[in-house]
Amino acid sequence: MFKILLVFILGLIACYFIAKAILKFVPKKVQPVVSLVLYALIALLAYKTYDSIMTPIKFHAEKEERYAKVIKNLKVIKEAQAAHKKVTGKYAKTGDALVKFIDTAKFADIEIKNLVRKVDKGGGISVEEEYRQVDTVGYTPVRASFASTNYKDMMTVPGTDKQFKITLGEVQKAHGYMAPVYLIEANKDDVLAGMDADLVRQEKEAIANDQVKGATIMIGSLAEVTDSGNWPPKYDQGDAKK
Secondary structure, eight states: OHHHHHHHHHHHHHHHHHHHHHHHHSOTTTHHHHHHHHHHHHHHHHHHHHHHHHHHHHHHHHHHHHHHHHHHHHHHHHHHHHHHHHHHSSOOSSHHHHHHHHHHOEEEEEEEEEEEEEEEEETTEEEEEEEEEEEEEEEEEGGGGGTTSOGGGTTBOTTSSOBOEEEEEEEEOGGGOEEEEEEEEEEHHHHTTTSOHHHHHHHHTOOSTTSOOSSEEEEEOSSSSOOOBSSOGGGGHHHHHO
16 A cells, blocks of 8 residues: 555656646647646546555455355354264265255254162162263254255355365374364355456465465364364354344
């Protein structure tokens, strides 16, 4: 921004000295034509300066809007994967499998009771011991948890004809246990298609904490057990209010 303002100021100074030179060295008959050319150059310089300032501002606003829509879908997919793992013990490999799961699967409704029983220790001695009893008392369709979402289209990257990419893996935990993990992502090139190429390139190299880092918008990881996304907290502020 400082460089743009500096160029604009230097341009105005240059125009001032050019105008002075015109008055001093250019014949009066030619001065109106030269003045018109000079005014045109000034107008062009002003437009270029304005455009240079506004292009990044407009890009940022449009980018934020597109990112918010993509992240909204990723959050729905995250909840769908969590439900799938809760019921089946693993994550879904494809978006179609996730949608089918939501349409057909059910959560078990359980009731937990803390009870007391007598335990014979031998020799005529018995003690009371607490234990937990878990009973299934019914079932609730998974679909009910997604009634307020458009889960049928959650795998489509908003504003594009692309689909989110799902990659599954495993991460070794304690005692050799292999924990299932997933990575779901969309390329920024697809999300920001049609926008300023230089600014898109810069966005793909983003590393600041207040930016969506890297070349993709993603949730999960293949290196650790997490369901976090690579976006800054500002995209979750609406969730916090809810």
